Amino acid sequence: MACLPRKWGLNRQFKMLCIISRDGFGPVKLVYNRLTCMPVTIKVGENLKKHLRLIMAEMAVLETVQHPHIIRHLQVITTVKYLYIITEYVLGGNLYQLVKEEGRLQEEKAQKIFRQLVSAFRYCHDHGIIHQDLKPQNILQNAEGNAELGDVGLATRGGAGTVLQGCYGTKSYNAPELVLRESYDGRKRDRCVESGCAALFL
Structure with a gap:
């Protein structure tokens, strides 16, 4: 720094x-x-x-x-x-802006972006990184139309089975266990709940 x-x-x-x-x-x-x-x-x-x-x-x-x-x-x-x-600088803006301006993505494009997102998460989890704030605003689109995961300010370190506590991220995309203030597996939260909400938004 x-x-x-x-x-x-x-x-x-x-x-x-x-x-x-x-x-x-x-x-x-x-x-x-x-x-x-x-x-x-x-x-x-x-x-x-x-x-x-x-x-x-x-x-x-x-x-x-x-x-x-x-x-x-x-x-x-x-x-x-x-x-x-x-x-x-990622030229294409974020997916929230894209969908708001142009409407829902075509299925083929949405599938492509979701696959790229899963690839990014798999890489993060393989390296012991849990994002904790996946939402359309934090998914950017570059000039080639590919997705880039951004804003990792709430990310934390944790391997398989790491149990986390506390309510982080954006409430609209939080898993039920976060709302209930229960302990949770951060990697499952990234993969299942938040990525699922992002997929539905697309």
Whole structure:
């Protein structure tokens, strides 16, 4: 994680183009990287302990994964006041926006995206990573129409049979055991309940 001196200015490296969305951490911005001449995404938040914990969790996960259907982590920058997490820019937006604007996907395309999603989950689980917040807003579509799993700020480490507690993620996609505040198998939650809700949305 890069910690930059106070005199460093974000605008020297990045040109802000627009705000793409907002999440629990803060605004998500599309910017132009002057060093690489490529568009990237920057998630911006205040440099607070609660945000630092989420950033460190997301960074720890993204730095260890290499999969065609999981978004690529590029850089994390900290200043006295702010945290910036930088990832690749996925051109096609998220599936929530896509379905809202264009309607339900054709069955063949929905099946393709779901297969790619399952492939990403299998990779995560094989490497001891549990996503915990699968929803259409966190499934991105690249220029080739392929799915990329993003926003792993709530991800945690856990192998087969890992029992978790606590209600994380988005309520609309939570499994019954989360609503009831019961212990649960995080890998089954990823695979069965949240992925099933995402499939129904498509």
